Amino acid sequence: MIEAAMLWNEPNNKSHWDPELDPEWRLFAEMVSAAGHAIRAENPSLPRVLGGISPIDPGFIRRMERAGALDVVDAVAVHGFPLDWNLWQVHEWPAKIAEIRAVTHLPVWVSEVGISTFGAEEVQRWGVDRTAELLIGQAPRIHWYSLYDLPREWEATTRHREAEGSSYYRHFHMGLLRQDGTPKLALEAFARHTPALGLCQWFHYEDHRLDEAVAWMKRLGVTYLRTGLSWADSFRPNALDWFDRQMRALEDFDVTVTFCFTPEHRGLAPHHTSPPQDPNEFAEFCAAMVRRYAPGRVSAAVHR
Known part of the structure; x- marks a missing residue:
C-alpha cells in the first residue's frame, strides 16, 4: 500500500x-x-513528507517554514551518510x-541512511549495526540505502559525475547486494534489524531487478520501503505501464513514493x-499518481 x-x-x-x-528556494x-x-485534494488521509534533506540543515527547514512549505506537509525527512559524504561522525546521528x-x-x-563498501565490506557490516543502535526509536521511519549496488553501466543521479572523484564512485557501492545480486557481508546484519529498519531502493525505468x-x-523481513515515481520518466513511451508494474510488485509493502525529477523540456533549464x-x-x-495508486484510501498515519 502507499x-x-x-x-x-x-x-x-x-x-x-x-x-x-x-x-532562495x-x-x-x-x-x-x-x-x-493537490495531493490533499486527491486523498486527505495520505501523509505528505518534505523530501529528505542532505546535508542535514536546520536553516533549510526554517527557510521552508518561512516560505509556507511546511504548512502542506505532515513530516520532514533527512538523509545522512557520515562514513562516506558527510563531515560528521556516525555517532552524531541522535544529535x-x-x-x-x-x-x-x-x-x-x-x-536515506547508508554506508558504502567502497573501502571494505566490513565497514558496512559494522555500520548497519551501529546505525540501527543509534536510530531505532529516534525516527518513525528509517530507510536504509540501498538493497542493490548501482550497476556500473548506469550513471549516478548527480550533476557533476566523475568530476566529483571518489565521492561519485561511492554511489555504486551502497547496496547490501552486489550488482550481480550476490550478498555482501552486511546483509545478514541488516536482516537482524528488520522490520524496524526499512529500505530505500530506487527502481529505474523498466528496471530488470524489480x-x-x-x-x-x-526474505529479509522488510515491511516498509521508499522508492520513486519520476516525473521525467512519465514522458517516456509506455511510462504508465511501467509505473503500474512497479506499484503492483510493491503492493505488499508500506511504500513511501517520492515524486521528483523535472523533465528536461518542462524545466527552466534542460536538466x-x-x-x-x-x-x-x-x-x-x-x-495523477495519487489518484491512480492511492485514490482516497485510508493510509497509515505518520507517527509523531
Whole structure:
C-alpha cells in the first residue's frame, strides 16, 4: 500500500535542485505548496513528507517554514551518510535528529541512511549495526540505502559525475547486494534489524531487478520501503505501464513514493534539477499518481 507521498529528493543538494536558478528556494517552496495541496485534494488521509534533506540543515527547514512549505506537509525527512559524504561522525546521528526537532514540530523521518563498501565490506557490516543502535526509536521511519549496488553501466543521479572523484564512485557501492545480486557481508546484519529498519531502493525505468528485489525484501523481513515515481520518466513511451508494474510488485509493502525529477523540456533549464516552468505541472503529476495508486484510501498515519 502507499503509506506516504514524498515531495522531491534532497532539495538542498545541488545534485537534485539547481541553486543558481532558485538561490532562495522560493520556486521550490512554491512547487511543494502546489503539490501538497493537490495531493490533499486527491486523498486527505495520505501523509505528505518534505523530501529528505542532505546535508542535514536546520536553516533549510526554517527557510521552508518561512516560505509556507511546511504548512502542506505532515513530516520532514533527512538523509545522512557520515562514513562516506558527510563531515560528521556516525555517532552524531541522535544529535542531528535533535537539530531538526528543535526547529519544527513535525515528525522527522530518516529517508536515506547508508554506508558504502567502497573501502571494505566490513565497514558496512559494522555500520548497519551501529546505525540501527543509534536510530531505532529516534525516527518513525528509517530507510536504509540501498538493497542493490548501482550497476556500473548506469550513471549516478548527480550533476557533476566523475568530476566529483571518489565521492561519485561511492554511489555504486551502497547496496547490501552486489550488482550481480550476490550478498555482501552486511546483509545478514541488516536482516537482524528488520522490520524496524526499512529500505530505500530506487527502481529505474523498466528496471530488470524489480521482481528479484521484491523476493529479497520479503526474505529479509522488510515491511516498509521508499522508492520513486519520476516525473521525467512519465514522458517516456509506455511510462504508465511501467509505473503500474512497479506499484503492483510493491503492493505488499508500506511504500513511501517520492515524486521528483523535472523533465528536461518542462524545466527552466534542460536538466532534472531545474525548477519547473510551471509548478502546477508538478502538482498535476503528483495528483495523477495519487489518484491512480492511492485514490482516497485510508493510509497509515505518520507517527509523531
